[in-house]
Amino acid sequence: MKKIEAIIRPEKLDDVKETLNDHGIVxxxxxxxxxCGRQKGRKEVYRGVELNINLLPKVKIEIAVNDTDLDKVIDVISKTARTGQIGDGKIFVYNIEDVIRIRTGDTGENAI
Ligand SMILES: Nc1ncnc2c1ncn2[C@@H]1O[C@H](COP(=O)(O)OP(=O)(O)OP(=O)(O)O)[C@@H](O)[C@H]1O
Ligand SMILES: [Mg+2]
Structure with missing residues (x-):
């Protein structure tokens, strides 16, 4: 099991969420x-306004997936969140030790 942590542009959230839903990721x-990324201190356009500050508003999406869904989710997020401009974001992937569904006690892949 993997945890995907995607930092994306806020205006891309609805698109990414809908496309993930279409692919069965809920x-x-x-x-x-x-x-901030590697252009620390440089200008970036946010909602049509040029900002010259270091920290810009982003959205973090965290998703736990089975290994078989990993590539699909990365693909969906990459394609949907990309504009081609600096600041499109980044995807981090982590190993998950375990998942527990509190209501049922399900664990591991059954709990995802
Ligand atoms: N090394 C990092 N560690 C933690 N968070 C990061 C890192 N790099 C980027 N981020 C997060 O992702 C957001 C978007 O980063 P950004 O897309 O600007 O990365 P970049 O490496 O500068 O790429 P680009 O050149 O395309 O802008 C940042 O605002 C920050 O929240
Ligand atoms: Mg950047």
Whole structure:
């Protein structure tokens, strides 16, 4: 099992969420975050406005998936969130030790 943590542009969230849903991925955690990449201190356009600050608003999507779904989810997020401009975001992948569904006690892949 893997945890995918994707940092994307806020305006791409609806698109990414819908496309993931279309591919059968429904469980996720979404957080509004601030971040910067390698253009620290350089200008980036956000909602048509040029910002010259280090930390820009981004959205973090966390998704736990079975290994078989990993490539699909990375593909969907990459294609849907890409504009080709700097600041499109990044995807981090982690190993998951275990998952427990609190209501039923299901564990591992059954709990995802
Ligand atoms: N090394 C990192 N560690 C943690 N978070 C990061 C890292 N790089 C990027 N992020 C997060 O991803 C967001 C988007 O990063 P961004 O797309 O600007 O990366 P980049 O490496 O600068 O690529 P690009 O050149 O396409 O802009 C950042 O605002 C930050 O929240
Ligand atoms: Mg950047």
């Amino acid at each position: 469980g996720m955690t979404v957080t509004q975050v601030m971040g």
